[in-house]
Amino acid sequence: MDPSCNCELCELRELLVANLEGDHLDIICSGKVEKEYKQGESIIKEGTLIKDFTYLKSGLVKLFRTDSSGKEQIITIAKPFDYVSLLSVFSNNRYNYSVTALEDSVTCHLKMNDIRTMAEDNGTLALSLLKNMSRVADKIILDTLEIRKKHLRGRVAYLLIYFSQNVYYSPEFDLPLTRKEMAEFVGMTTENVIRSLSELRRDGILKIYGKTIQIINMDTLKSIAEFG
Template identity: 30%
Template structure:
């Protein structure tokens, strides 16, 4: 838990309070971690794994963000105006979630202003990332969208140019707001142009500058 900077601001007694009022739950790949509209009795901390945050209407799905490990979920529920989760979360891979009692989390926000500031900073960063997602989906063409997603995976999620990609082509398409067929065709073009390398599930970003250009102008 110490790898999320907000928890580093807690005193030893406050950390013990969190441990006493939380429970760790394992989720398999594809399992729903929380459902939009369900009662929010806790804040969640993704101890390990990878998850998608999304909203859906039964037909369409909009992925708001990809969440790597050591991140918080359900922060909106600390407000008295939000009694239910405003989005759904699903595990992309096997994941561990620490559920922290909402009352305990609120108590820490009140009694520890440094902790509260860190949580606000995290919430603001989440908002900025979602704003970027909406801009990408509404203003960029297909190649720009896919390049943006691949750069996001490299820079924000795995933090390296070569990594094992746990997402299927269908999930990549969902992230990009494109069809699976379109994503498969575009990945082939990126490979032919020596922008990326793909070997099984291994992905490698070969020409970062060119991908940035496509992301910005696509």
């Protein structure tokens, strides 16, 4: 067993391993693989066979799909302890989306078959999986509906608030996405993401230094995300 990844100490313990004992803990621990990815590296490719149940230990990743013309749509951004291979792992045998590292990231890979076996044996684990899957899917769906209602500036504002409050916990942060990726996330063009950012800067709501964003007036930004 990889000593750098001790299941009993792992941060994932609470979420996944908490209810495993004896044999099951051994299976998880001996079967798992930790992997490191550099920013920009591909972790999962759409269309490939699902063998692993993948968890994000550190870093940040994007889930996205690519349409026939090569354009990408970002489905969601996953933070540490989010399931990464979640959406279709129990209903499909191939991924219908790709995952790429937005920051240097570490993933933990468990075998799907082990997860299935254990979920069958261990009801508490199965319920925990159901709960987490429900939560993740719910969040994606509600976010998508929320974004759809908004105008361009509101979408960009929503995204900035998300990073500030849910990922970096600071009014100042480095955007992990390019303007193009932001556009792919919220369904608008790259030019209009740039324009919206410029407008927010002109209005004194943000300061922008390349990828670094400093939110000057969070209240106004929130009201733009809400109504504008």
